[in-house]
Amino acid sequence: MKQFILFRKNEYAEEIQEVFTMLLGKTIEWKDYGTYFILVHRKHLFQEIEQTVHSLENDLNTTICAYQSYEANDLFLEKELQFVLPVWLMRSYGCFCLKTLLPYFNENRELLDFILEKTLVTPAIIETMAECNLNVSSTAAKLYMHRNSLLYKLDRLKELKNFDLRTFRDCYLLYRLL
Numbered sequence: 001m002k003q004f005i006l007f008r009k010n011e012y013a014e015e016i017q018e019v020f021t022m023l024l025g026k027t028i029e030w031k032d033y034g035t036y037f038i039l040v041h042r043k044h045l046f047q048e049i050e051q052t053v054h055s056l057e058n059d060l061n062t063t064i065c066a067y068q069s070y071e072a073n074d075l076f077l078e079k080e081l082q083f084v085l086p087v088w089l090m091r092s093y094g095c096f097c098l099k100t101l102l103p104y105f106n107e108n109r110e111l112l113d114f115i116l117e118k119t120l121v122t123p124a125i126i127e128t129m130a131e132c133n134l135n136v137s138s139t140a141a142k143l144y145m146h147r148n149s150l151l152y153k154l155d156r157l158k159e160l161k162n163f164d165l166r167t168f169r170d171c172y173l174l175y176r177l178l
Contacts (some may be wrong), residue, residue, distance in 0.1 A: 004041075004069070005038070005053065006066075007062065009095065010062055013037065016038075019170070020039055020052070023052060028041045058162065065089075070098075070161060083111050097107070098161075102177070103173065115163065116161075118160060119157040120152075120157075121157045121165070125139070127175065128143055129165050129166075129171055130175045134165070134167070154166060
């Protein structure tokens with residue numbers, strides 16, 4: 001899991017960098033993307049960072065966004081950021097993850113393929129889960145699949161991407177991308 005702090009360059013950029021460097025120590029990495037900075041960190045609780053983000057926003061009157069990714073692989077992480085960065089930048093402030101930004105995407109098959117990559121879950125599984133009212137046994141029967149095989153795939157999706165198709169919200173979010 002990786003966590004990011006994103007903020008636009010302004011007159012307080014150095015102060016913000018100093019605060020996060022003091023708070024997070026040497027576990028951070030700064031990336032300069034022209035008009036904004038991204039701070040990458042790995043070891044701290046998101047709640048601690050969220051409190052710092054809100055304090056800095058109020059004290060320095062600036063906009064800071066925090067983002068959390070479940071991707072461990074840097075290649076997939078870069079791809080995820082390409083999808084979410086435009087939407088993420090439109091948000092004014094706050095702490096986000098891919099799941100919280102999905103409502104802003106409609107019918108994005110490329111993003112859906114990215115989410116399902118390496119999880120063994122197919123769009124047919126998502127569609128059938130929705131049709132069967134999230135019932136795993138009915139879904140497995142309709143797909144001519146063993147129930148345990150389906151459960152394995154659903155668990156893998158939850159483990160790798162933090163989406164649980166057995167919950168209404170997650171199933172709905174992924175169904176919207178179909």
